[in-house]
Amino acid sequence: MKIILFGCEGQVGKEMRHLFQYSPDFYPINRQKVDLNLEQKIRECIGEIKPDIVINAAAYTAVDKAESEPELALQINGIAPKIMAEETEKIRAKFIHISTDYVFDGRANKPYLETDKTNPLGVYGKTKLQGEENIRAISSNFVIIRTAWVYGKYGKSNFVKTMLKLGQERETIRVVMDQTGCPTLAENIAKVIKKIIETRGKDSQQEIYHLTDLGVCSWYDFAVNIIKNAHQKGYDLRVKEVLPILTEEYPTPAKRPAYSVLNTSKIRREYDLTLPYWLESLERYFYSL
Numbered sequence: 001m002k003i004i005l006f007g008c009e010g011q012v013g014k015e016m017r018h019l020f021q022y023s024p025d026f027y028p029i030n031r032q033k034v035d036l037n038l039e040q041k042i043r044e045c046i047g048e049i050k051p052d053i054v055i056n057a058a059a060y061t062a063v064d065k066a067e068s069e070p071e072l073a074l075q076i077n078g079i080a081p082k083i084m085a086e087e088t089e090k091i092r093a094k095f096i097h098i099s100t101d102y103v104f105d106g107r108a109n110k111p112y113l114e115t116d117k118t119n120p121l122g123v124y125g126k127t128k129l130q131g132e133e134n135i136r137a138i139s140s141n142f143v144i145i146r147t148a149w150v151y152g153k154y155g156k157s158n159f160v161k162t163m164l165k166l167g168q169e170r171e172t173i174r175v176v177m178d179q180t181g182c183p184t185l186a187e188n189i190a191k192v193i194k195k196i197i198e199t200r201g202k203d204s205q206q207e208i209y210h211l212t213d214l215g216v217c218s219w220y221d222f223a224v225n226i227i228k229n230a231h232q233k234g235y236d237l238r239v240k241e242v243l244p245i246l247t248e249e250y251p252t253p254a255k256r257p258a259y260s261v262l263n264t265s266k267i268r269r270e271y272d273l274t275l276p277y278w279l280e281s282l283e284r285y286f287y288s289l
């Protein structure tokens, strides 16, 4: 099975690369090989390698910056997946793409199902939704995995890394407590994608799945537990208190959904998955450092 992976140096991408490192027909593609701004390069890459499966773990993920760079965000999150869908369709390959909880507006009061109405609040969410819609319009064989609050060892930044940095610099950290979601370890997403490939290969599918770790928390709960784990791990921290604040006390360029918990029943049922509780994953993450 020949597999191309775009975005092989991001949080999820590097975990995937690690999992597939011994597969001879695995082609990890980074920005130097193919800049996703360059449509022709995407076409050439897929056309030359002729894979059975294309995985897209690349994205423009800077949620706030996207508000001032909407065209670039659209190109990477909306147009590049469209080109990938067109090229995979031409060679009858499968396309596995990652999307986000930010396609929802967060006004729900129970975990979002795959079939629930989307209504993104910001540029990032809108461009990611555009990517999903383009794929659905073009591809006869795709899997879109919506995930949320991703953190892991790799990639440039994430909430855990930010909290650890702030914890080393400040005595008090203020974190929003009125946004609810579920943190998800990047490694867990990579493992599930591998399982989907092992289970279904390049069988024809047209599916959207929600995939996060299990449970629910606020960014505040997440931060408290990051600091707790860091203390246990022996980090030298200055922080003495983590204080809960409201979103309105921490204005950001992009609006975020207040509630973006995803219902993961469908993927758990179809692939017989036992997903980890988010606190267990966080402990495992610190244990692995």
Ligand SMILES: NC(=O)c1ccc[n+]([C@@H]2O[C@H](COP(=O)([O-])OP(=O)(O)OC[C@H]3O[C@@H](n4cnc5c(N)ncnc54)[C@H](OP(=O)(O)O)[C@@H]3O)[C@@H](O)[C@H]2O)c1
Binding pocket: 007, 008, 009, 010, 011, 012, 013, 030, 031, 034, 035, 036, 037, 056, 057, 058, 059, 060, 061, 076, 098, 099, 100, 101, 128, 146, 147, 148, 149, 150, 151, 154, 155, 156, 186
């Ligand atoms: N992070 C989250 O909290 C979160 C939440 C929900 C969903 N997701 C989704 O999950 C997926 C994986 O996210 P992640 O956190 O692993 O992302 P990430 O760590 O930010 O990695 C994104 C990757 O995309 C690559 N990329 C960006 N622009 C590119 C371009 N013009 N050409 C080529 N490559 C480009 C980056 O390359 P460089 O390394 O060269 O910059 C990077 O390796 C994405 O689809 C994202 O939307 C993420």
